[in-house]
Amino acid sequence: MKCEKIICVDELPKETFKLFFGDTGGMLRVDKTDYPVLMNQFKQGFSKVWMYTAVDFKSDITGWDKLDEVSQRIFLLNNSYQLLMDAGVVNIYNVLAMLSTNTELKLNYQYIAQNESIHAASYSYGLSQMFGSEAEDKTNIVYEDEFIKSRMNDEVDYSGELYQRLILDKEEGPEAKKILFKAIVATYVLEHIKFPFSFFATWSLNKTNDNAIQGFSMLLKLIAQDELDYHVPVNKTVLKILREPRQNFTEEWSKEFVYWYVEKVTKAEKEWSDYLLKDGEVPGFNKKINNNFIEYFADKTLKDLGLEPLYNAKKTDTVDWYNEYRTINNQNASLQEISNINYNKGVVKDDILSNLGMLREI
Ligand SMILES: [Fe+2]
Numbered sequence: 001m002k003c004e005k006i007i008c009v010d011e012l013p014k015e016t017f018k019l020f021f022g023d024t025g026g027m028l029r030v031d032k033t034d035y036p037v038l039m040n041q042f043k044q045g046f047s048k049v050w051m052y053t054a055v056d057f058k059s060d061i062t063g064w065d066k067l068d069e070v071s072q073r074i075f076l077l078n079n080s081y082q083l084l085m086d087a088g089v090v091n092i093y094n095v096l097a098m099l100s101t102n103t104e105l106k107l108n109y110q111y112i113a114q115n116e117s118i119h120a121a122s123y124s125y126g127l128s129q130m131f132g133s134e135a136e137d138k139t140n141i142v143y144e145d146e147f148i149k150s151r152m153n154d155e156v157d158y159s160g161e162l163y164q165r166l167i168l169d170k171e172e173g174p175e176a177k178k179i180l181f182k183a184i185v186a187t188y189v190l191e192h193i194k195f196p197f198s199f200f201a202t203w204s205l206n207k208t209n210d211n212a213i214q215g216f217s218m219l220l221k222l223i224a225q226d227e228l229d230y231h232v233p234v235n236k237t238v239l240k241i242l243r244e245p246r247q248n249f250t251e252e253w254s255k256e257f258v259y260w261y262v263e264k265v266t267k268a269e270k271e272w273s274d275y276l277l278k279d280g281e282v283p284g285f286n287k288k289i290n291n292n293f294i295e296y297f298a299d300k301t302l303k304d305l306g307l308e309p310l311y312n313a314k315k316t317d318t319v320d321w322y323n324e325y326r327t328i329n330n331q332n333a334s335l336q337e338i339s340n341i342n343y344n345k346g347v348v349k350d351d352i353l354s355n356l357g358m359l360r361e362i
């Protein structure tokens with residue numbers, strides 16, 4: 001019988017291997033691990049813990065005035081959206097954590113939700129450090145800009161339906177599985193196409209403007225590490241495991257939906273790019289480069305799931321630069337940038353003890 005209380009000890013839970021629609025009886029136990037890959041991803045993700053105040057934005061205060069109006073607009077649109085979306089993603093992961101019935105997955109989703117709230121707080125902290133009393137007005141752009149609002153419609157719709165029907169209405173069965181599958185795919189695509197493009201925008205501005213926004217660029221390296229080296233791989237693992245016959249998702253795992261959705265998001269991201277470039281282009285950040293970048297990540301999103309690419313986009317120098325730039329331990333990173341991290345010991349070393357030391361310092 002399925003456990004309806006916060007924890008059930010009347011009988012041993014069955015099918016604890018099932019990621020969803022199984023039964024843990026509310027227990028969390030690691031003595032029997034069905035998916036070591038998920039446990040390893042959890043350990044790896046946890047070892048990169050950092051605090052929302054980790055980056056110093058002092059140099060960005062003066063750097064901001066060196067950006068031209070086109071760059072300032074792109075920066076604000078992008079990072080306000082990121083703040084808004086990361087705050088939203090906290091709730092998506094909390095819902096997924098509630099629904100997951102496998103210990104390894106639950107540990108991951110609960111920690112990722114926590115991770116996301118640190119991201120949202122760090123964007124807000126960065127903007128408040130940069131703009132002081134003007135930060136509130138600047139951040140309020142998320143309530144005014146129609147493009148920012150519409151760029152998050154899909155995630156809001158898919159996760160909203162998930163929350164209503166699977167949590168509130170307690171639906172099960174094929175339709176519930178389809179809703180869950182779509183919400184996971186939407187989250188995976190968000191973090192694998194939209195977020196990389198947002199990071200790319202800020203890093204391009206920083207590169208073109210002689211490190212004028214190096215604090216924010218450093219913050220995005222920390223966030224990108226969580227997103228691309230932890231959250232994306234976890235959802236990729238989940239989508240892979242859900243293809244196993246014993247997970248009972250064979251009918252609902254829809255290649256057609258993945259293709260349809262990736263194509264939809266790719267088109268929408270190109271429109272977002274055009275909107276960012278409405279008042280002019282920035283060297284290294286123009287329509288041609290951006291469209292290639294978006295298509296390259298759309299292809300990668302599909303290939304990572306074992307699906308054929310849609311665009312066969314070339315891996316350009318820009319993509320190579322982006323991949324190199326985002327690596328925090330990159331030896332080419334300027335010393336100035338590195339000095340922007342406060343208490344960075346735990347971040348630059350993959351060492352859990354250093355991380356705990358970092359937390360104590362904070
Ligand atoms: Fe995030």
Ligand SMILES: [Fe+2]
Pocket residue numbers: 089116191226227231
């Ligand atoms: Fe994320």
